[in-house]
Amino acid sequence: xxxxxxxxxxxxxxxxxxxxxxxxxxxxxxxxxxxxxxxxxxxxxxxxxxxxxxxxxxxxxxxxxxxxxxxxxxxxxxxxxxxxxxxxxxxxxxxxxxxxxxx
Amino acid sequence: xxxxxxxxxxxxxxxxxxxxxxxxxxxxxxxxxxxxxxxxxxxxxxxxxxxxxxxxxxxxxxxxxxxxxxxxxxxxxxxxxxxxxxxxxxxxxxxxxxxxxxxxxxxxxxxxxxxxxxxxxxxxxxxxxxxxxxxxxxxxxxxxxxxxxxxxxxxxxxxxxxxxxxxxxxxxxxxxxxxxxxxxxxxxxxxxxxxxxxxxxxxxxxxxxxxxxxxxxxxxxxxxxxxxxxxxxxxxxxxxxxxxxxxxxxxxxxxxxxxxxxxxxxxxxxxxxxxxxxxxxxxxxxxxxxxxxxxxxxxxxxxxxxxxxxxxxxxxxxxxxxxxxxxxxxxxxxxxxxxxxxxxxxxxxxxxxxxxxxxxxxxxxxxxxxxxxxxxxxxxxxxxxxxxxxxxxxxxxxxxxxxxxxxxxxxxxxxxxxxxxxxxxxxxxxxxxxxxxxxxxxxxxxxxxxxxxxxxxxxxxxxxxxxxxxxxxxxxxxxxxxxxxx
Numbered sequence: 001x002x003x004x005x006x007x008x009x010x011x012x013x014x015x016x017x018x019x020x021x022x023x024x025x026x027x028x029x030x031x032x033x034x035x036x037x038x039x040x041x042x043x044x045x046x047x048x049x050x051x052x053x054x055x056x057x058x059x060x061x062x063x064x065x066x067x068x069x070x071x072x073x074x075x076x077x078x079x080x081x082x083x084x085x086x087x088x089x090x091x092x093x094x095x096x097x098x099x100x101x102x103x
Numbered sequence: 104x105x106x107x108x109x110x111x112x113x114x115x116x117x118x119x120x121x122x123x124x125x126x127x128x129x130x131x132x133x134x135x136x137x138x139x140x141x142x143x144x145x146x147x148x149x150x151x152x153x154x155x156x157x158x159x160x161x162x163x164x165x166x167x168x169x170x171x172x173x174x175x176x177x178x179x180x181x182x183x184x185x186x187x188x189x190x191x192x193x194x195x196x197x198x199x200x201x202x203x204x205x206x207x208x209x210x211x212x213x214x215x216x217x218x219x220x221x222x223x224x225x226x227x228x229x230x231x232x233x234x235x236x237x238x239x240x241x242x243x244x245x246x247x248x249x250x251x252x253x254x255x256x257x258x259x260x261x262x263x264x265x266x267x268x269x270x271x272x273x274x275x276x277x278x279x280x281x282x283x284x285x286x287x288x289x290x291x292x293x294x295x296x297x298x299x300x301x302x303x304x305x306x307x308x309x310x311x312x313x314x315x316x317x318x319x320x321x322x323x324x325x326x327x328x329x330x331x332x333x334x335x336x337x338x339x340x341x342x343x344x345x346x347x348x349x350x351x352x353x354x355x356x357x358x359x360x361x362x363x364x365x366x367x368x369x370x371x372x373x374x375x376x377x378x379x380x381x382x383x384x385x386x387x388x389x390x391x392x393x394x395x396x397x398x399x400x401x402x403x404x405x406x407x408x409x410x411x412x413x414x415x416x417x418x419x420x421x422x423x424x425x426x427x428x429x430x431x432x433x434x435x436x437x438x439x440x441x442x443x444x445x446x447x448x449x450x451x452x453x454x455x456x457x458x459x460x461x462x463x464x465x466x467x468x469x470x471x472x473x474x475x476x477x478x479x480x481x482x483x484x485x486x487x488x489x490x491x492x493x494x495x496x497x498x499x500x501x502x503x504x505x506x507x508x509x510x511x512x513x514x515x516x517x518x519x520x521x522x523x524x525x526x527x528x529x530x531x532x533x534x535x536x537x538x539x540x541x542x543x544x545x546x547x548x549x550x551x552x553x554x555x556x557x558x559x560x561x562x563x564x565x566x567x568x569x570x571x572x573x574x575x576x577x578x579x580x581x582x583x584x585x586x587x588x589x
Contacts, residue, residue, distance in 0.1 A: 013465065020424060020468045021431070021445075022461055023453040035523055036466060042524055043413040046482055056484035057491055059316035059346065060302040060540020060565065066345035080193075080209040086438035093433050097443050
């Protein structure tokens with residue numbers, strides 16, 4: 001298993017940026033790598049903790065699978081929603097082609 | 104420069120009572136606050152948007168209702184400023200980010216509906232660190248907000264605009280959101296009351312999500328009573344929020360006068376160091392004040408408290424990286440055109456998000472990525488459990504805990520903006536309550552270095568918000584009656 005103190009590399013940061021759909025310049029990549037490495041160094045304190053058998057906590061409430069009744073209720077106004085989008089057409093969000101034109 | 108207008112001497116409770124009785128008008132209340140905005144907003148920059156015309160016409164409706172013998176509600180004519188990450192139907196909601204552009208939400212956040220139903224008047228949308236990520240309100244696409252007590256200083260963050268709006272007298276009360284201290288830290292730095300209620304006590308419907316398991320909306324106010332008045336109006340179960348707990352609205356004001364006789368106030372003996380001497384002095388004085396009022400001071404331990412910062416800066420960015428995936432140029436605000444969708448997502452997000460938001464999205468994506476999930480996110484979730492367990496053990500011995508809110512008084516603009524980690528340390532004392540889901544609040548308690556405000560923090564177990572308010576009211580009475588030495 002990886003440990004928190006493991007060093008983050010520019011390649012790691014570049015891969016993460018792509019996963020997050022962000023483009024970084026070379027300068028930004030260098031800065032981000034330095035900053036993230038400094039943070040992860042600080043966070044490495046938790047490597048020493050014995051956490052075996054501790055139940056992970058995802059949120060503070062004890063609510064599970066909250067469902068509403070399956071009945072028709074008030075909905076958002078479609079025209080109002082589409083008016084706030086960058087581009088809409090025929091009652092739908094308009095986007096560029098899913099597949100690149102250069103494929 | 105200082106910008107504390109005379110409207111800061113008015114309380115929301117006082118305004119509501121006199122508007123309901125017809126002694127004053129809502130229009131007059133709103134106009135006084137608009138005058139304060141006109142006098143000082145250019146220097147403070149608390150707002151992204153001031154809604155002067157809307158506010159005056161809403162106030163006129165309230166006055167008309169009173170004239171017809173109707174009761175406009177417990178917040179009649181009370182001016183309120185909203186952090187600009189809360190949706191307002193048809194009114195731009197920016198999160199202080201370029202990526203949302205001129206986006207106008209198609210619905211109101213539940214808290215906005217509840218405030219209006221209670222007779223409050225929204226005067227504007229306040230500045231924040233972009234998507235609520237920051238501790239100084241310097242990370243805004245629209246420029247920083249300044250502290251009304253000293254405009255060379257930051258107001259704290261991320262709800263710095265909402266804190267400054269109350270501190271400067273632009274609104275009687277305001278709403279902020281608190282994910283790791285974003286209400287309590289700016290409240291401390293601006294000398295206002297600031298409350299993060301129990302997680303789930305206030306609906307998050309219409310609050311643009313940052314860290315969904317941590318985010319909670321709460322009030323800023325001049326007095327503990329005003330904060331209670333607002334929190335009573337905005338709390339309660341909302342079927343539109345799946346994390347809203349099934350509880351009636353909080354009952355707070357009825358307990359404020361009860362005092363703290365017999366209340367057990369915990370001092371955390373293993374609290375992480377870092378508070379400056381002026382802040383620590385005020386915290387010590389606050390313990391003395393509560394003891395003098397009849398409380399018992401008890402020593403407790405919260406061993407995992409110090410690991411809160413690390414757990415938080417893995418969990419919150421992880422949740423943020425997921426929540427902010429929705430800003431992709433398809434449904435909300437701006438788009439940078441590109442030949443295909445993937446390039447359009449990349450171009451829109453790269454252009455639209457600021458540096459701190461990108462930093463946290465990348466940190467969160469890394470913490471969740473294959474091969475690192477167990478080491479980062481998984482371990483952070485286990486530490487979160489330890490913190491919640493430690494608090495639960497401490498609350499077996501104490502009814503409330505008392506700590507610093509911010510480690511220091513307000514710092515100068517630019518002081519920490521080039522060092523993300525130094526900025527993160529501002530939230531050392533506030534973060535653990537968000538991880539546990541417990542209520543906590545900052546109460547003004549004297550001044551420190553440079554004559555700047557200091558806030559002390561009260562913490563309580565989940566759903567014991569009323570007990571926390573009782574202690575806060577006792578501290579406020581002490582400060583008013585005896586003064587706090589400076």
